[in-house]
Each structure stands twice: as structure tokens, then as C-alpha cells.
Amino acid sequence: xxxxxKAIFFDVFGTLVDWRSSIAREAQQILEPLGxxxxxxxxxDAWRAEYQPAxxxxxxGHIPFCKLDVLHMHNLEQILPRFxxxxxxxxxxxxxxxxxxxxxxxxxVSRGLYRLKRKFMIAPVSNGNISLMVALARRNDFPxxxxxxxxxxxxxxxxxxxxxxxxxxxxLKPAQCMMAAAHPNDLVAAAACGLKTGYVxxxxxxxxxxxxxxxxxxxxxxxxxxxxLAGKLGG
Amino acid sequence: xxxxxKAIFFDVFGTLVDWRSSIAREAQQILEPLGxxxxxxxxxDAWRAEYQPAxxxxxxGHIPFCKLDVLHMHNLEQILPRFxxxxxxxxxxxxxxxxxxxxxxxxxVSRGLYRLKRKFMIAPVSNGNISLMVALARRNDFPxxxxxxxxxxxxxxxxxxxxxxxxxxxxLKPAQCMMAAAHPNDLVAAAACGLKTGYVxxxxxxxxxxxxxxxxxxxxxxxxxxxxLAGKLGG
Numbered sequence: 029x030x031x032x033x034k035a036i037f038f039d040v041f042g043t044l045v046d047w048r049s050s051i052a053r054e055a056q057q058i059l060e061p062l063g064x065x066x067x068x069x070x071x072x073d074a075w076r077a078e079y080q081p082a083x084x085x086x087x088x089g090h091i092p093f094c095k096l097d098v099l100h101m102h103n104l105e106q107i108l109p110r111f112x113x114x115x116x117x118x119x120x121x122x123x124x125x126x127x128x129x130x131x132x133x134x135x136x137v138s139r140g141l142y143r144l145k146r147k148f149m150i151a152p153v154s155n156g157n158i159s160l161m162v163a164l165a166r167r168n169d170f171p172x173x174x175x176x177x178x179x180x181x182x183x184x185x186x187x188x189x190x191x192x193x194x195x196x197x198x199x200l201k202p203a204q205c206m207m208a209a210a211h212p213n214d215l216v217a218a219a220a221c222g223l224k225t226g227y228v229x230x231x232x233x234x235x236x237x238x239x240x241x242x243x244x245x246x247x248x249x250x251x252x253x254x255x256x257l258a259g260k261l262g263g
Numbered sequence: 264x265x266x267x268x269k270a271i272f273f274d275v276f277g278t279l280v281d282w283r284s285s286i287a288r289e290a291q292q293i294l295e296p297l298g299x300x301x302x303x304x305x306x307x308d309a310w311r312a313e314y315q316p317a318x319x320x321x322x323x324g325h326i327p328f329c330k331l332d333v334l335h336m337h338n339l340e341q342i343l344p345r346f347x348x349x350x351x352x353x354x355x356x357x358x359x360x361x362x363x364x365x366x367x368x369x370x371x372v373s374r375g376l377y378r379l380k381r382k383f384m385i386a387p388v389s390n391g392n393i394s395l396m397v398a399l400a401r402r403n404d405f406p407x408x409x410x411x412x413x414x415x416x417x418x419x420x421x422x423x424x425x426x427x428x429x430x431x432x433x434x435l436k437p438a439q440c441m442m443a444a445a446h447p448n449d450l451v452a453a454a455a456c457g458l459k460t461g462y463v464x465x466x467x468x469x470x471x472x473x474x475x476x477x478x479x480x481x482x483x484x485x486x487x488x489x490x491x492l493a494g495k496l497g498g
Contacts, residue, residue: 097434149397158432162384162408173397174410179432197393197414199332 037153039209054127078103095157129163140254186217272388274444289362313338330392364398375489421452
């Protein structure tokens with residue numbers, strides 16, 4: 029790998045944290061005592077399924093940029109009736125929405141980030157807002173140098189501005205930065221902006237039952253987890 | 264102190280890092296081998312003296328917002344002729360300007376920040392740009408949760424937007440945030456936005472010879488250093 033790389037940027041949902049089982053757990057903890065018995069993983073999947081369409085409203089210029097927390101709340105209100113969850117009070121809805129601040133990392137992530145930080149600047153370049161990224165970092169011990177991504181850029185990935193604003197914040201050219209993600213479309217968009225790409229496979233992101241397919245695209249590095257990525261980058 | 268405080272924001276130049284002796288040292292290391300023998304502390308003072316007037320151009324809307332690194336370079340080019348330093352090549356000027364990325368912290372800062380981080384979210388709210396803040400954090404082991412401040416706000420302190428954008432990034436009301444600084448005017452501006460204030464005295468910021476005067480304003484907390492601030496905040 030070229031020694032010119034100075035910074036590694038990370039996708040977060042799916043790549044670093046297991047949103048699916050975390051959201052299922054949090055939803056169960058909040059809603060079960062209220063008498064609801066949902067398919068909690070299906071609830072997590074349904075909530076996540078609203079993620080791209082909601083961001084597309086912003087990316088397309090139909091609504092102004094807002095924090096992902098705001099979109100998550102909007103999406104939550106869309107799916108609750110589908111799961112026959114009646115009117116929740118504002119505090120309960122807020123607590124449920126904050127489940128996205130309480131996601132657990134895959135077990136390799138913190139150790140891998142500490143290794144990478146010795147050699148590179150590291151930052152999340154996620155669609156999540158700053159406070160969400162801080163909450164996940166504090167919960168899971170992610171030693172970020174800075175929180176970059178959508179809230180700095182005022183737009184959502186895969187719009188070029190998000191990747192480019194991260195490079196600019198660190199005074200780096202795109203070719204000096206690597207985007208690391210479990211999602212090929214994120215990496216393809218980063219590569220189109222000139223960034224290097226690191227694929228981190230997370231076959232369990234959508235559950236063991238889901239059929240995982242290795243990406244057909246090629247990336248500068250592919251790794252099974254963040255510790256292996258650190259090893260391949262000499263960190 | 265009210266237990267409602269969730270985040271502590273820090274001024275950096277002077278409050279956390281000793282810009283004066285660091286800049287003098289860096290300038291000497293770069294310029295002395297080229298045959299210059301300046302009063303290095305006077306050079307640091309002269310460079311710093313251009314700081315507020317340059318930012319005032321931005322705050323007043325006369326020039327667009329830019330990173331502090333850019334203003335530092337402009338200011339450097341102003342003062343070099345005054346010290347009879349001839350034409351430096353671009354790499355040397357850049358290296359000299361990057362002296363601001365190599366400032367040393369006062370000895371209490373890293374330990375104090377680690378203590379505060381156990382209880383509060385912590386971030387710099389400085390006029391320095393993100394890459395400058397990251398460089399100082401990596402050099403001095405500042406465990407920031409995020410890098411907030413001028414580059415997020417698109418303006419310079421003491422403009423209200425800088426303090427308020429930091430609170431908003433953390434989803435907090437101003438009264439849930441404390442601004443900590445060695446400079447009364449910074450704290451007065453933060454208090455006008457509704458933030459709590461923590462004064463950290465740095466009588467040696469401008470050298471031992473300079474006459475230090477305790478501020479006449481009163482603040483929510485006053486401390487002799489960041490460790491004492493942590494102790495007073497129960498961290």
C-alpha cells in the first residue's frame with residue numbers, strides 16, 4: 029500500500045457497529061415492558077430500510093440538511109404504526125430514537141482503531157451526526173482524532189462533498205486518504221473522489237441468515253475486520 | 264456547580280498550550296540555521312499580535328472565513344520584513360507556519376482532560392482549524408470527544424455562532440455547557456450566549472516578565488489549572 033496515506037476514514041453503521049442486533053435489543057428493552065411483543069429484528073430492519081429514502085430527500089435538495097437523529101425520528105414515526113405500536117409519549121419516542129446512540133461495536137474495532145491511530149489520523153466519515161458519533165465512540169472506545177462526515181459537510185454520503193470535506197478538514201489530498209467501509213457503493217463513491225479504498229467485510233451485518241456476497245468490485249485493500257486492516261496497513 | 268453541565272469546551276491557545284515559548288523555539292530551530300539571530304520571544308509576540316486584527320477582517324465580513332492556518336501565513340508574511348528576515352522559500356515558510364501545529368501543552372492539561380472526560384463530553388472551541396487542533400491533540404495527548412470551534416462555525420470567537428454551534432453539535436442547551444478559558448473576553452462572550460464559565464489562570468502565557476492581573480469579572484468557577492478545574496467539577 030502506498031506510504032502516502034495519512035488518514036483513514038471510516039463508515040460506521042454496519043462497518044464498525046452492529047446496528048441490527050443493537051437496535052433490536054434496545055427496542056425490546058423499551059417496548060416489551062409496555063406490552064409489545066414484536067419481531068425485534070424485523071423492527072430493526074424496517075427502521076433501517078427507511079434510512080436511504082430519507083437521506084435521498086436531502087441529497088436531492090427536497091428538504092434542507094438536518095441531523096440524522098432527526099431523520100431517524102421521522103423514520104421511526106413511519107414504521108411504528110406498521111408494527112401496530114400505538115401512540116408513545118414524547119419521552120419514550122426520544123429514548124427509542126436514541127437507541128442509535130447505544131449501538132455496540134464489532135469486537136475487533138476498538139483494538140484496530142488504536143493500532144491505526146499510531147500511524148494515521150482516523151475519523152468517522154459517517155452519515156450520523158456529531159453527537160451520535162461521540163456517543164458511539166464513548167460507548168465503544170473509538171479513539172477518533174476528529175468527528176468528520178455528514179454534519180461537517182452539510183450533506184449525506186455518497187455525495188462527493190462528504191468525502192472531500194473530510195480530506196479538506198485534514199489538509200490532505202484525496203489520494204492521501206483511505207475510506208474504509210463494508211459497503212461497496214460507499215467505496216465506489218469515495219474512489220470517484222480520488223480516495224483510496226479499504227473494504228471491511230461484515231457478512232453478519234444483516235443477520236446470519238442473510239446471504240452475504242463478496243463484492244464484485246476491487247478495492248485497494250480488503251480485510252476481514254479492522255484489526256486485519258491495521259495489520260495490512262502496517263499499523 | 265450545577266450537575267446539569269454535560270460538556271466542557273476549551274479555549275486552546277494560552278489556556279491549554281504555551282504558544283509563546285513553543286513558537287519562539289520553533290522559529291529559532293528553523294531560522295537560526297539560516298543565519299538569523301532574532302529575539303525569538305519578541306518574534307512570537309509579534310506574530311501573535313497580528314492574530315486578532317486578522318480575525319477581525321473575517322468577523323467584520325471584509326474577507327470570507329478561512330482556516331486559521333491561512334491567517335497565520337498571512338500574518339507571518341507581515342512580520343518577517345520587520346525582523347529583517349529575507350525571502351524564505353515556500354517550503355521554509357510553510358514549515359515555519361506549521362509551528363502552530365507543534366505547540367506544547369502546559370503540564371497539567373492532558374491529565375486534567377482525562378479526568379474531565381470521565382464525567383463530561385470535552386471539545387476544543389478554539390479559533391484554530393480542525394487539522395491544527397488534531398495536531399496539538401496528537402502531540403500532547405488531548406483525548407477530545409470531537410473537534411468543534413471556528414471551522415465548524417465558519418466564524419471566529421468571540422462571535423456567538425462559534426459557542427452556539429458547539430452546543431448544537433452536542434445537542435445541548437448553552438446552560439448545559441461550560442466554556443473554559445484563560446481569557447476573560449472569551450468567557451464573557453460565552454456567558455452572553457448562556458454558557459457557564461470556567462476561568463483557568465495562566466499568568467505565564469505572555470512570559471514571566473509580563474504583569475499578570477487577575478480578572479475583575481466573576482466566573483462560575485476559577486481554577487489554577489485544568490487538573491484543579493477537574494477537581495472542582497467533581498471529575
